[in-house]
Amino acid sequence: MDESKMATSSAKQTVEEKSGLLSMELRVPFPSQQLALVAYGSLFPDPEPKKEIVKKLRVEGTELVVLFTAPQARLLRVAFHSFLDHLDMTIQTMEKFGPAEPQTD
Amino acid sequence: MDQQGDKQGAERPKPITVIGFEGSANKLGVGIIRDGEVLSNPRHTYITPPGQGFLPRDTAKHHQAHILDVLQQALDIAKVKPQDIDCVAYTKGPGMGAPLVSTAVVARTVAQLWNKPLLGVNHCIGHIEMGRRVTGAVNPVVLYVSGGNTQVIAYQLKRYRIFGETIDIAVGNCLDRFARVLKISNDPSPGYNIEQMAKKGEKLIDLPYGVKGMDVSFSGILSYIEDAAQTLLDSRQATPEDLCFSLQETVFAMLVEITERAMAHCGSEEVLIVGGVGCNERLQEMMGIMAAERGAKVFATDERYCIDNGAMIAQAGWEMFRTGHTTALEDSWCTQRFRTDEVEVTWRDD
Numbered sequence: 001m002d003e004s005k006m007a008t009s010s011a012k013q014t015v016e017e018k019s020g021l022l023s024m025e026l027r028v029p030f031p032s033q034q035l036a037l038v039a040y041g042s043l044f045p046d047p048e049p050k051k052e053i054v055k056k057l058r059v060e061g062t063e064l065v066v067l068f069t070a071p072q073a074r075l076l077r078v079a080f081h082s083f084l085d086h087l088d089m090t091i092q093t094m095e096k097f098g099p100a101e102p103q104t105d
Numbered sequence: 106m107d108q109q110g111d112k113q114g115a116e117r118p119k120p121i122t123v124i125g126f127e128g129s130a131n132k133l134g135v136g137i138i139r140d141g142e143v144l145s146n147p148r149h150t151y152i153t154p155p156g157q158g159f160l161p162r163d164t165a166k167h168h169q170a171h172i173l174d175v176l177q178q179a180l181d182i183a184k185v186k187p188q189d190i191d192c193v194a195y196t197k198g199p200g201m202g203a204p205l206v207s208t209a210v211v212a213r214t215v216a217q218l219w220n221k222p223l224l225g226v227n228h229c230i231g232h233i234e235m236g237r238r239v240t241g242a243v244n245p246v247v248l249y250v251s252g253g254n255t256q257v258i259a260y261q262l263k264r265y266r267i268f269g270e271t272i273d274i275a276v277g278n279c280l281d282r283f284a285r286v287l288k289i290s291n292d293p294s295p296g297y298n299i300e301q302m303a304k305k306g307e308k309l310i311d312l313p314y315g316v317k318g319m320d321v322s323f324s325g326i327l328s329y330i331e332d333a334a335q336t337l338l339d340s341r342q343a344t345p346e347d348l349c350f351s352l353q354e355t356v357f358a359m360l361v362e363i364t365e366r367a368m369a370h371c372g373s374e375e376v377l378i379v380g381g382v383g384c385n386e387r388l389q390e391m392m393g394i395m396a397a398e399r400g401a402k403v404f405a406t407d408e409r410y411c412i413d414n415g416a417m418i419a420q421a422g423w424e425m426f427r428t429g430h431t432t433a434l435e436d437s438w439c440t441q442r443f444r445t446d447e448v449e450v451t452w453r454d455d
Contacts, residue, residue: 037217038214038217038218039214041217041434042210042211042214042217043210044435045209045213045434045436045437045438046206046209046439047438049202082203085165085166085169086206086207086210088169089169089172089207089210089211089214090210090211090213090214092173093173093210093211093214093215093218094214094218096177097173097176097187097214097215097218099218
């Protein structure tokens with residue numbers, strides 16, 4: 001017990017260092033590939049504020065696929081959390097201002 | 106399509122309609138401009154309780170909660186359909202990261218849904234161009250004063266060049282944070298309430314004066330008044346109104362001083378005041394006294410355009426778009442730091 005208490009902070013780092021990068025994949029289905037591409041276009045331009053977090057987006061069929069990698073779970077959660085907020089914004093915008101609205105051409 | 110276009114375009118150029126999204130701080134606005142005419146400019150402000158400032162995360166949440174309604178209002182008031190819009194402009198920076206991105210995401214989404222070009226606009230350029238448009242000032246020295254920015258700007262050789270600026274916090278930030286010390290309401294804005302209280306102030310308390318060449322410093326003044334406030338109030342040496350009055354007189358005198366120096370340098374006979382602090386009538390009055398002595402003229406706008414709004418982004422966007430600017434999605438990232446002089450002013454020929 002004493003030993004683990006004393007070593008808490010350094011042991012934690014060692015575990016994370018040894019395990020390398022954490023990663024998480026998110027798959028978001030859309031009604032069409034066109035809308036998946038719109039979501040991609042709206043969400044890929046902003047890089048993560050912290051450079052140790054990497055967020056890679058791609059479209060597979062009608063799905064938006066996002067791969068997050070970060071050295072720590074804490075960082076991964078922050079990136080994921082704000083990404084979901086922005087994803088929600090783009091989906092809500094599509095629902096309110098999307099294809100139901102008359103198109104130009 | 107081509108034939109229709111020919112018929113319409115034969116007489117005069119087709120009007121250009123731009124929608125602008127602004128969300129770099131606690132104001133969320135969407136405005137629509139058609140060839141200099143403001144068709145709509147609704148805004149929703151995130152107001153925090155007395156004693157509290159606005160934090161990036163909460164401000165972003167506010168914008169996310171209201172942006173679609175504000176966008177709908179902008180379209181309804183303007184009686185504009187998405188297909189009538191030529192360009193979607195949004196604030197690229199400077200400002201708070203999370204609120205900027207929340208707003209930009211929606212701008213990018215509608216630009217793609219409506220198949221319109223996207224255009225990232227510098228927030229400061231938005232203030233300058235809206236100020237010029239509304240007041241008719243041609244080539245003014247610009248004092249840009251808000252909660253996040255304090256700059257004296259003059260146009261020269263295709264750039265809005267910064268002649269002087271704050272070396273620490275913005276003047277509006279100084280006022281806002283002072284308001285928190287006295288627990289002054291943030292509704293409609295701390296600065297407005299300070300201005301009203303200052304009108305009843307009678308005693309000028311001596312405060313530090315922070316002009317450093319062409320630059321200004323407010324953090325020392327803020328620290329001083331934060332420390333001194335309670336003692337002065339407890340000992341009845343000053344009322345809250347006296348403190349508001351003294352702070353305003355001191356910081357505005359500093360701003361007028363550096364603006365005058367920039368005018369002398371440029372030989373300018375116009376001053377334009379923009380930014381949220383710019384709707385303070387005492388600042389406008391003090392600037393007016395200085396300008397009158399120089400035979401110059403002050404231009405200022407009211408709270409509709411001084412305070413952050415969507416139309417100013419649309420107006421700067423309109424100028425940029427008509428001179429060939431657009432922003433590709435991969436270049437549409439937001440940035441917290443974006444200097445006014447980074448933008449090439451392609452729309453002015455003087």
